[in-house]
Amino acid sequence: MSTAEFDPGAYKRTTTDQWQAAAEPWHRWGPTLEAWLGEATETMLDMAGVVPGSRVLDVAAGAGGQTLAAALRCGPEGRVLATDISSNILAFAGQSARDAGLHNVETRVVDGEQLDVEPGAFDAVISRVGFIYFPDQHAAFVGMRRALRPGGRLAGIVYSTPEANRFFSIPVSIIRRRAQLPPPAQGQPGPFSLGSPGVIEAAFERAGFTGVEVRHRSAPLRLPTAADFVRFARESFGALHQMLAGLSEAEREEAWSEIGRELSQYETADGFEGPCELLVAAGTAPAHADGDAA
Secondary structure (H helix, E strand, C coil): CCCCCCCHHHHHHHHHHHHHHHHHHHHHCHHHHHHHHHHHHHHHHHHHCCCCCCEEEECCCCCCHHHHHHHHHHCCCCEEEEEECCHHHHHHHHHHHHHCCCCCEEEEECCCCCCCCCCCCEEEEEEECCHHHCCCHHHHHHHHHHHEEEEEEEEEEEECCHHHCHHHHHHHHHHHHHHCCCCCCCCCCCCCCCCCCCHHHHHHHHCCCEEEEEEEEECCEEECCHHHHHHHHHHHCHHHHHHHCCCCHHHHHHHHHHHHHHHHHHEECCEEEECCEEEEEEEECCCCCCCCCC
């Protein structure tokens, strides 16, 4: 799809539909997600400055694993507002909070590019692998800055480069080839859209954040076999299903079979270990109110 053909509204509607459909399996795979992303999540909360009493906004919260981690940190005197474009997936986040006995969590369906929240109401904004889904990342970052009090912190997790994330880039490349899809143009959303050196730093700074810091975290995705990863991806990775939509059922099955064969190279005696590198980025909102960043 060329830049001229890219329709942000259509993309967002499709993304919403994907997460509405993937909500239950994403929730069901929660233990795998936390084992995979848990260490980076703690780094994100550290860099966001989440402490007892913090008011936290979680953008693109999904099923809420990091929401619960933030709620435990900020304690009963703090609060976490978990937002997402998908009502189905937020329902699981809310239920998980109730099951955990956490009464400081609220959920609200909100578009991350149009954050309809009280300006300056939050000490921290977090997002775990959510930034990559925004067609207008700049609008999203500016909205997050507005949601923060002066001196508040934004922190989020994104994938680094395709080369460092073969667990995901291999399936993406196989599907692109089979479906004859071009790579996304610069500026379009995608799993690696913020992963190249300097890209997320520049995006934060352009939105008005200062003191931007990025930390690299190795986060291999471990499962018993490559076949287990394929099952995880088939059930939960809506973006791959969107890419496969133009293929017949038989062609989709052939693509998944090739993905399984290619990823089997990462099986060892101890199981499947898919290479993954995450970036945890953070920045500080200005200490005084200002206009929109350019």
